[in-house]
Amino acid sequence: MSVVRRALRRIELPENERGDRWSNEDIRPVPLERQTWGPLQFVELWFLINLNMSTYQTGSSLLASGMTYWQAIIVILIGNVLASTFAVLNSVSGAQSHIGFPIVCRSVWGMWGAYFPILNRILTSVTWYGVQAVIGGKMIYICLRSIWMDLDTRIPNTLPVGIGITTAQFVGYVLFNLLCCIFIWFRPQQLRPYFHGASVVVGITLFCLLGWAVGTSKGYGSVFDAKTTISSSELGWQMSAGVMSVIGSIASGILNQNDFTRFAKRPSHVTYTQAGSFMITSSLNAIIGVIVTAATQKQYGNGTALWDPSTLFMAMQDQNGSRGRAAAFFLGVVFILSQLSINVVGNVLAGGLDVASVFPKYINLRRGAYVLAAASVLPNPWQQMSSGGTFLAVLSAYAVFLGPMIGLLCVHFYIIQSRRFHIPDLYVGSKKSLYWYYYGTNWRTVVAWVCAVVPSMPGFVHSVNPSLKVAKGATRIFSLSFVFGFVVAALIAYLLHWAFPYQYPDTSIIEGEEEHASSESDQVDAVIEETKNK
Secondary structure, three states: OHHHHHHHHHHOOOOOOOOEOOEOOOOOOOOHHHOOEOHHHHHHHHHHHHOOHHHHHHHHHHHHOOOOHHHHHHHHHHHHHHHHHHHHHOOHHHHHHOOOHHHHHHHHHOOOOOHHHHHHHHHHHHHHHHHHHHHHHHHHHHHHHHHOOOHHHHOOOOOOOOOOOOHHHHHHHHHHHHHHHHHHOOOHHHHHHHHHHHHHHHHHHHHHHHHHHHHOOOOOOOOOOOOOOOOHHHHHHHHHHHHHHHHHHHHHHHHOOHHHHOOEOOHHHHOHHHHHHHHHHHHHHHHHHHHHHHHHHHHHOOOOOOOOHHHHHHHHHHHOHHHHHHHHHHHHHHHHHHHHHHHHHHHHHHHHHHHHHHOOOOOOHHHHHHHHHHHOOOOOHHHHHOOHHHHHHHHHHHHHHHHHHHHHHHHHHHHHOOOEOOHHHHHOOOOOOOOOOEOOEOHHHHHHHHHHHHHHHHHHHHHHOOOOOOOHHHHHHHOOHHHHHHHHHHHHHHHHHHHOOOOOOOOEOOOOOHHHHHHHHHHHHHHHHHHHHO
16 A cells, blocks of 8 residues: 555645645636636637537438438538537536536535546547547548558558458557647647637638539439438437437537636627537538538449548549549648547547546646546447447437536526535535535435436437337437436426525626636635645
């Protein structure tokens, strides 16, 4: 045990960053001088997050699931209206209180209970980071293949067929992860000029890709005139499942919106700005994916919808000679930039904050980000990209677990807690804390989450393993998983708090009370110092 204690002392954070079990520098309330994000920053945030290949593939993979182009577009628009609404709803608490997702969770789940949603968020960060890294790795593979067209001969495939990746593509995956590790070292504010410049370049490139696909198309194949392969009785439910996939693709980002909005100057800056920029960027990118897939189906796919852009770029290299190789190389470089943006900002840095909240004495944001990056290989993320249907199933899976968590955060903030926090008590890990509840856990929240998740589980299991037969009603509930979970969790939590009331504090954090927010931060520091002295 002495060896373990010595090892732990060696990895303790420096004194100026260290806190205690419940706090460190990265998870304390944002001080007044760092509350600098205005409307423009939140518009830029969603341009940065949504202009990436996974959003593109969300739209194009809907075609691969059997929908027509207009059905896919309807699904995209409805899904993004709902997703942007949920994102805004879950943003205001962070903008008002200037605390991040892990700390807000303590007010909902209790001081110990909050570890459950935090660990869930860490798991989704690990999984989603891996998926995005596979896409980024395939873009590096495209660049290398533009230089050496015999790359697959030089690096022969030794991996099983059908797992979604070859040995040469795995090399690209490793190289992309090395790039991410370099970017993780820098503080987010140091990377801001790069990421915002990259989002502009990626946006322009997407429209260039759209113009090229439409302008050089030799017909749209069967995409624009095809009839759906889904029966009329199942079409509505299939489209509902598609909507859940669209929401699921960004559900992890919606859940931890407070990690970004805590830097806001005013709560009003996170509402209309995010609603508009989210809807525009996500919808346009996904619709571009649909149109490009349609326009290239006949010329490059021989009638098959190329929902994976790396497959399309390979076909360009094979059919268009040196021009195709040059175009594919340029597209690969641009989309490497986009994947770095979403993976570093949206996954490892945001998830790193969650890891820091679990081990605040030893792990800060940077260390947590490296932990997530290292763990991302464990879920075999390339298998989740093996087909359009598998990709949609992965996206839907997030909705089952995260929808109820977001519902709980929203109902607590707006109704149960009446938009009030007593922030110093969110850093006190004892019965003295107003958020200690019952042995450190709010049992009402636990019951509400379980009741919201259980009905969707049979359909979720069936989506993972279709050979397991379940009742038709179970698949129907799964087709509504995010919205169903959000509503049920929020309703049950409200009813339980009404039946078994809990006295919340009267201290209010409201728009414009900047001096109050600053004094709350000072109180947190005082609480931490008192704990150390004890």
